[in-house]
Amino acid sequence: MLRALELAMRGEGRVEPNPMVGCVIARGGSIVAEGQHGRFGGAHAEVEALARFDGSPADAALYVTLEPCCHHGKTPPCTDAIGRSGIGRVFVAHPDPYPEVAGRGVAKLRAMGVEVIEGVCREEAAELLAPYRTRIEKGRPWILVKVAMSWDGKIATRSGDSRWISGESSRAVAHALRGRVDAVLVGIGTAERDDPLLTARPPGPRVATRVILDSQGRLPLDSRLVRSARETPVLVAVSESADPRAVDRLGDAGCEVWAGPADRAARLDRLLGELARRGMTNVLVEGGGHVIGSLRDADRIDEVHLFLAPRWIGGSLAVSPVAGRGPDSLADAAWIDRLALEVLDDDLYVRGRVRRERPSPQPTA
């Protein structure tokens, strides 16, 4: 199952809004066929593995990271393919929360006389499937936050200068992140100050929509974002009370303008729901401090990617990565779990997942 989970990861950035799934067929303690869901609309992992399996089904077992589907989606049901193969034992790591499956896949296999063992490596599979589950179960995308900051925790100087805090290798990793997510989101403060393009360079497996939180629709028409909006989508999220002329100007320049409630927090929540409704699974938030603070206050941050550069900025007016209100007590501060640490030239690249409860101690990877 661990090998199947490894195979599943190959679909990252390629299969969404579908889940990443891997599958292995084993006989007598050896793996005899493998497969993964490789791209959206492509064959499912079980079908891929079965296509590569030409031995006798007797004594073979199939290991799959997600409950096999039992409905006609873009491809026919995997339960039928497993049934036809004659394989009599199936190990499943995690149930599929997708309402059309949700236990029916396993029930259908059992009804066909297949022995099903559930919950093998369930925790690992739950981690792998977290973005997919968040979209389906919470109706919002998985939120990744990326921050490049100095050793003293600043993302810009007091005058707003932030280019470049981190080194070239860190920026390459950040571009790779952009290239696998559905949207890259920033606040109008960052868009105005930095005039970023927010595209992945070089391109990754998918093209992210660039989303700007901009209540009044004041994103400059001569910004790099607006000037490139006809090639790479830009969505400007404005307040319903924004000046219609500003909205029209952005629309005429090729941006999509989405309007939500005047209250910022309510608008942000509504926007995340809208992005999920469009099938967006992963959204990368690149700042600035106010936007990240709003997301933190609303408990909407799931994963943090921190590039810690060996710079020492200082200044109480220099920009911090997370503004907003913050908790009164440390007991209410979130934890970071599943830490991974890499050295990228002079920078430290630290990433982890946000937890509401204190995680059990674990070694760093």
Ligand SMILES: NC(=O)c1ccc[n+]([C@@H]2O[C@H](COP(=O)([O-])OP(=O)(O)OC[C@H]3O[C@@H](n4cnc5c(N)ncnc54)[C@H](OP(=O)(O)O)[C@@H]3O)[C@@H](O)[C@H]2O)c1
């Ligand atoms: N080192 C890094 O990794 C990094 C990354 C990004 C930015 N930066 C730096 O950070 C600075 C900009 O950060 P910032 O905090 O001033 O600006 P910001 O967070 O990018 O934008 C804040 C603005 O976004 C709008 N907004 C709309 N909805 C919001 C919501 N729900 N929550 C919060 N804001 C919302 C508000 O303006 P309206 O009310 O007008 O909509 C608000 O003033 C720049 O100096 C930039 O260089 C550094």
